[in-house]
Amino acid sequence: MKISILTLFPEMFNVFEHSIIGRARNNGILDINTVNIRDYSTNKHKKVDDYPYGGGAGMVMSAQPVVDSIKAVKQNENSKVIFLGPRGKTFNQEIAKELSKLDELIFVCGHYEGIDERAYKYFDMELSLGDFVLTGGEMAAIPIVDSICRLIPGVLSSEESFTEESFYSGLLEHPQYTRPEVFEGEAVPSVLLSGHHENIRKYRRQISLAITKERRPDLFKCVKLSKEDIKLLKDYEKHID
Incomplete structure (x- = not known):
């Protein structure tokens, strides 16, 4: 399986270089890549956020760098783009099973006070860990990606390990x-x-x-x-x- 994680903090995903997931990557079973959304900003200062129209606290992620990073990564029309946000369906084991059967997943990690609504049409699914607040989508992506990957044949040592x-x-x-x-x-x-x-x-x-x-x-x-x-x-x- 190929997994791309679009994020403002790629270094947070170094955890996938270790343990069971790290071994599966070394064995060619998993292909996990991080993509820095900031690299796709057209702003000369590489800004990825701005003040919300209508006022309010905090900043909002701009649609442009998010959308352009998705377009750059999504090479397969059958790949599923998943946004990690509070309005999404609560993640569970059944969803993990469903997603583990796909060949390519693209995760988009939100940040700040939210993301420009015009980026949503590029998402196939929105997932949440539950009814609580996290500092960013990265914190949700790590357990979700781990849960999906361990169901992929060959990642664990035997089927009994997860069944x-x-x-x-x-x-x-x-x-x-x-x-x-x-x-x-x-x-x-x-x-x-x-x-x-x-x-x-x-x-x-x-x-x-x-x-x-x-x-x-x-x-x-x-x-x-x-x-x-x-x-x-x-x-x-x-x-x-």
Whole structure:
């Protein structure tokens, strides 16, 4: 996958040179490039913002450098241009799955008090992390790009690495344990030491269901429960009563 990130602060994305994403880039699985929007400003001082018409606090990003940077980067008509802004749809795992299937993504990071409305017609999608304020689109782009990239085949070491994680199946992940078997008097659940793979699978599913129901009822109500799931939950609730 090719990913272009249009930003005023390219150095913020050095994080993608490390760890799993960095390895995938080195292996040619990911092509992540940052583009400085300021480079496309026609202003002699390379300004990318100005005062808002109608008055108000702060500055507004100008349409010209944003639009010209998009035009310069977008070589494929099938690529999707995504603006990171507060009016967008809240990002989630389903969106990550959808976007991970595309060949090329272009992210535009907003800044200041907003962006000239006339640039919006060049965006295919607007995404937000949630109902809170960030200092700029860069802060939202990093987790969104990471979430998408780790779903691309070959980025992680095995498919199981992400299919068992929180949110991938609509449930929170089950608890994990490692050595020592007993820590500060608390032992690893015996079923995980049994070597019985089917019992381990059922236990992990049961705990994932129970944790999601308790802590994220909004997620739980969207899960389509199987007959086995219903039985596992009933058994769990009997056990804790």
